[in-house]
Amino acid sequence: MPEPGMFPPTRQAALERLAGFVPAAGRAYVEGRNLDPGPGEPGAVSRLSPYLRHRVISEAEVVEAVLQAQGPAGAEKFIQEVLWRTYWKGWLEMRPSTWSRFLETRDRQQEGLADWRALADAEAGRTGIEGFDDWARELAQTGYLHNHARMWFASIWIFTLRLPWALGADLFLRRLVDADPASNTLSWRWVAGLQTQGKTYLATRENIARFTGGRFAPSGLATEAPALVEPAPEPPAGLPSAAGTPPPGPFLLLATPEDLTPDLGGIDPARAVAAVVTPDTRLSFGEAARQFVAEAAIDAADRLARRVAGPVTLLDHLDVGSLVAAAQAARVRTLVTPYAPVGPTAGALAQAARGLEAEGLRLVQVRRDWDTRLWPHAMAGFFAFRKQIPALLQQERSR
Template sequence: MEARTLFPPSRDAALERLRDFLPKAGAEYARKRNYSLPEQGHPHVSILSPYLRHRMLTEEEVVQATLGRHSASAAEKFVQEVFWRTYWKGWLERRPQVWTAYKAGLAQALNRVQSESGLRRGWEEACAGRTGIDGFDAWAQELVQTGYMHNHARMWFASIWIFTLRLPWELGADFFLRHLLDGDQASNTLSWRWVAGLQTQGKHYVARVANISKYTEGRHRPLHQLTAEPEPLSGVPHPPLGPMPAPPPPRREAPWALLLTEDDLSPGYLRKALDHPPVATAVITGTAHRSPLATAPQVTEWCAAAIAETIARHGAWTGPVTQEPQDLAAWAQGLGVSQIVMPYTPVGPAADRLTAQRAGLDQAGIALTPVLRAWDAAAWPHATAGFFKLKTKIPTILAELRGLSLAS
């Protein structure tokens, strides 16, 4: 099935999927989530990731709805998985050098692909699903066709890519990022690093035949096809922890323009931070810039449709919309505003594009003011070490957020 049929790019579709999944978000999810069953439509996981990735549906909404339906202990596993996303985002935000290093590693690997024919062949066969490895080829093809892959299959796939096919991990992360509808700079880069043994240093994930066979209900069994006891990759130590982002609040009464990226398509929360609607809206996206190679057309088309739906959903509130202005400063000056307000854009392709506009904005005296969501502000301070540290804080974070929503 095609990506747009599987994941209609609208908030209504996201809400409907959440409603359908909620009965399964408790004990059933904890028991069955590791089964990768594409031919049954992945019945044991939420398949909400493209919506969460673009915040057409927020983590807070999903967790609140889950806890409205199940006890905290029954929902524990699903809630923790949603927090994995928040954790990776917070972790990368405090160590943006890891994103920069990934891009440099990818550029190097792509250069090698040009000059080493063996590597080029191996990479092309892996991306096309023509390796002959049972399971691996089917997952590659599922990804290219649908824009989705189950979490367990992503782990097996990455492990086989790195340890059996011995391809550079950055090429695999790039293949995912170009094809996943939920392709996310933090979850993707850091999960690939985790499988390789670079994230939790010295601890890697090794795909095993028995595990693949069990969790695909016997559909795949790559007997004698996998490297059995590979060594983890070695890398440099993590960079030191950077500060928690603390952007100054927008000037409430001043006229403002809205900037949207693909990172947060629920900008309604900005209404609370400002007294008036925006004078106008601009859209700048990083979707086509996820890689030096072309992002899959179904991904760019999906994101464009999701953004169009977001704008339509907000009706007259956004004012006139300009797509991809070349010069943000000139656009804002033309509107007579001196502040552009936006949902906080984390490290990644969209933020990279905005960095290129910074000097022009500073020169023109135009403030670019990102507004951090309460969810990220509450969770990211705990995304400093391993996931366990954040996991133990989940009840505290949720209590803090409940307090905030009662107060507002």
């Protein structure tokens, strides 16, 4: 179970973390971001990921704060990292079958696994590999790993331990507070050589020793990382058209774990006659994320209660019956919710929409401008996406 206190699940905590980080988001970030000082030690990275993942804070806010403080040149590297998140989200949104294929692969690899003990040892940090075992325990205790540790861990999992990649990605999903279908699946695929075809990531003793400040220098690591092979992903489709705007009339606002600050995404809570916030445990992958979302949802409901005219309630399960009852109590026929990208919440909303329609109710998903503008550019690799960043940000800021 993650240690309490590492990610206080409130917007206030996210804003304070951002404010504390901004002065160091320039040169200090560039110079220190690859160094993993270990759990509990101050480091150069922001540790904003659980807040960004559940949109307790938005990419636009974070980028704007860093740009204001550091200017475009000073902020460049940090913004690039934030835009990795946007890129992965857009990439998956236009190729949703990569997510369903990951789930199928995970299930198939589980069924076909011959050595359950090796898997259990890797998950529990009992492999005898220095560093790897420590990261496995750190992940279980904190729900977080530094980006470099995630890369080393995934590489050792795939190329040294020769464990099935999708079971490693599944472990991360179950343990990370920031567990994300796009960032996690596509990063694991990238390490394995499935994402940028043929290009893998090999963790080496020297690199680990250098960037852990000498804490770890594991021996016996694989010296080669031959790319795994899979059929190529589907070509990118356009973004799904659901990017609605809130209707002119009264509506019920629905907030899910995908976006706990709907007011930042073009939905004005003052126009909602009531709101429902769901921390539905089935929409998170593991206990760490569930705990974070459960408390962040209470915080979101408190914030919305100050803006929404009518009652704001917490809903344990995103089920049609409860949504219909909430809409009837609010005397509305339209529900408005932030757009949910590929993952369990999108599936649950699609199902809910069908059930609501059968009751004569409409569910409108509103996609954030940031996503609508930036996601379509995730057509090919990140470097092509990155080239367009200055122009895209310029447009975004001038709106």
